[in-house]
Amino acid sequence: MEVQAAKYIGAGLAMLGMIGAGIGLGIMFGNYLSAAIRNPSAAAGERPMLFLGMALTEALGIFALVIAFIILFV
């Protein structure tokens, strides 16, 4: 197999890591929404935590993207 073809396949496989990040984000926001609908006045106080959790979870998906770029372009 040519090197370039293997690189494309490798980059595509590396992006499967984003599945976990997507599921994690869905769980985070779903829990926040169900709690916010139960207790709307307390929801605003926890919003910074929501964004922090979102960024931390998203970061793991971004690490998969960085590996894909390394495979593709380095």
Next chain:
Amino acid sequence: MAAIDPIHQFAIHKIVELPPVMGFDLSITNSVLWMAIAAVVFAGLFALSARGAVVPGRGQVVGEMLYGLVEGLTSSMIGREGVKFLPFVFTLFGFILTMNILGLLNVPGMPHPFTPTSQIAVTGTFALLTIGLVLVVGFARNGLGFFKLFVPSGVPWPLLLLLVPIEFISFLVRPLTLALRLFGNMLGGHVVLAIFASFVASLGAFAFTAGGPAYLALIPSVLSFSMVTALTALEFVVAFLQAFVFAALTCVYLNDVVNLGHGH
């Protein structure tokens, strides 16, 4: 076709060639230039907020909002001692925020901006500075008791043999994740924007050069353009969020060493 294009925008080229000093090449590159522009813009925000009018103007409101955000972060995460670290966290937050946002302001006619935080060297330096500060503060305040950070209290000793190496490794990984998170977000955002923008151009060119039914290619071209608009809006949110998360994690790591052993 699309393989080379999205990565080319991150190339560093020298603008002013300077002679090397002690083996280090100190020429002004586009990365250095845009970091200097970001520093000037962020310092200009201080000048806007300096008037201190009782009824604030728009610039002052923005400055006070940013300061209030970071002050809330340090006081809630670190406690009363958080005020000592406020200048560092605020500078970090503001500088990263300015660099991220300036990289998105692509006005036709003006030179194409460069995002210094899309370079691993820049984000790695920020991460090393933060972890360096955490280590210095940790050893200065706790001496050798700093290593109690890796030993959570109330854990039975067989579990401790497994837990301490895991805690140690996760501490060592912290600067790596700090650097990679900011770098990956900025790199990924700009690459995706470049790819969708190249779709707009190539589909439009195909529609106009090959006549007849190829005019249908204008539909995905317009869709790609709306995607670029939506993604740019998302990138502004991500720019602010990543700066906020970097500052928040700095506060969390500082809280770990400042309030070691006792809560605040």
